[in-house]
Each structure stands twice: as C-alpha cells, then as structure tokens.
Amino acid sequence: MLRRSLDFIYRAAGGLAALFILAIVVLVFAQVGLNLADKIWAALTGQGVGLTIPSYADFTGFFLAASSFLALAYALRAGGHIRVTLLIGRMPNGPRRLTEICVVTIALAMSAYATWYLGLLVLESLEYSDRSPGMVSVPLWIVQMPVLLGLAILTLALIDELVGLLAGRAPSWDGKGENLLSE
Structure with a gap:
C-alpha cells in the first residue's frame, strides 16, 4: 500500500512536470503565432499592431523551473539522473x-x-508580499511553490531509496529488483 502511494506521488509529480512543459510549448507557440500575425498585418497595412503575450518569457521561465524540479523524484526512480557507473559498476556488491x-x-x-x-x-516571499518583475506581476510564493514541492518529493524519494538500500534492496534505478544482502 505504501509502495503504491509513493510511486503514485512520484508519477504525479512527473505528470505535473510534463504539464508544465506542455504549458511552455503552448505559450511559445501562441507567441510565435502572434508574432507571425503581427508581421503579416504589418506587411498588409504597413504598420504592426504589436501583438504579444505580456510577460510570456517570465512565465515560460517559471514553468521551466517548476517542470525541472517536479521531475526530479520521477527521474531518480526511473534512473534518469546522470550517474558515474564506470567505477561503481565494477565493484563487488x-x-x-x-x-x-x-x-x-x-x-x-x-x-x-x-x-x-x-x-x-517561500514563507519570506509570502510575508513580504514579494512579486515578480515584469508586465504581469505574480506573487513569488506562487512561482516558488512548485519548486518547493518538487524538492520535497525528491527528499521523500531519497528517504525511500535510503530505506530500501538499508533493507538490502537494489537501488530503484538499477531495475534489477534483487536483494543485495542475499549475496
């Protein structure tokens, strides 16, 4: 039961990371579309309208930070983190x-x-009502929360990993599922 709950949390965080990546794609495509429409309008009338999504670069940066941190635990469990296996792969168990x-x-x-x-x-940003710079000002605690959530889930995944290793299980990223204490 606990294993399924933890795996659900890791997958949900990975899914949220994917949604933030999708939001980046949608936002960038929308801005490119508006730029194209503005260029076409300027070619037809001689003057552009200046179509833009306010603070779209800020939002894509916020979404990138959120997706990067929310994906950490999922990537750890899936073996997606960069690991130096040249030495460790040759070690006895x-x-x-x-x-x-x-x-x-x-x-x-x-x-x-x-x-x-x-x-x-995050608490300090909330206490001082910090806001992001840019045309569209967003409370910074809102921007920081997905990053905090991603780090908290990574910490949980590392606790999970350490408990498993201490119990003699292989690391989740190994994919072997063997008990290292039995050898």
Whole structure:
C-alpha cells in the first residue's frame, strides 16, 4: 500500500512536470503565432499592431523551473539522473552497496537542506508580499511553490531509496529488483 502511494506521488509529480512543459510549448507557440500575425498585418497595412503575450518569457521561465524540479523524484526512480557507473559498476556488491548508501545519504542531506531553506524563502516571499518583475506581476510564493514541492518529493524519494538500500534492496534505478544482502 505504501509502495503504491509513493510511486503514485512520484508519477504525479512527473505528470505535473510534463504539464508544465506542455504549458511552455503552448505559450511559445501562441507567441510565435502572434508574432507571425503581427508581421503579416504589418506587411498588409504597413504598420504592426504589436501583438504579444505580456510577460510570456517570465512565465515560460517559471514553468521551466517548476517542470525541472517536479521531475526530479520521477527521474531518480526511473534512473534518469546522470550517474558515474564506470567505477561503481565494477565493484563487488558489498562495497557497491556501501557506496550507494553513502551517495544517497549525501544526496538526501543536500535535498533536505535545500527543501528547508526554500520553504523559508517561500514563507519570506509570502510575508513580504514579494512579486515578480515584469508586465504581469505574480506573487513569488506562487512561482516558488512548485519548486518547493518538487524538492520535497525528491527528499521523500531519497528517504525511500535510503530505506530500501538499508533493507538490502537494489537501488530503484538499477531495475534489477534483487536483494543485495542475499549475496
């Protein structure tokens, strides 16, 4: 039950990341369409109208940050993160397992630290009513929340990974599903 719930959270975060990427595509295509319509209008009438989506570059940046951070846990579980396997792939299971535990512990500490401080930043943005610059001003806490959520889910995934490694299971990104303690 817990495994299915955690996997659902990771997949949902990955799905949200995909939706933010789709929003970037839609926004950029809409802006390109408006630029094209403006060029055609200028060619026909001699003067452009200046069609634009206000702050579209800001919004695509916000969406990119959201998609990048929301995808972290899903990518970790799917083995999509860059890993240096030249050394670890040649290790016997005992030292390899110890190395994986150390690496996941360090990653967990870094992720938890980043999650904590980004949470403080979100609270500060909310307290001071910080807003984004640009034509369309957005409260910064709204922009920061998907990033915080992505980091929190990554921290959860790293805890999940560490517990699995300590229990003797292979890392999720290995895809082997073997118990390393049995060898």
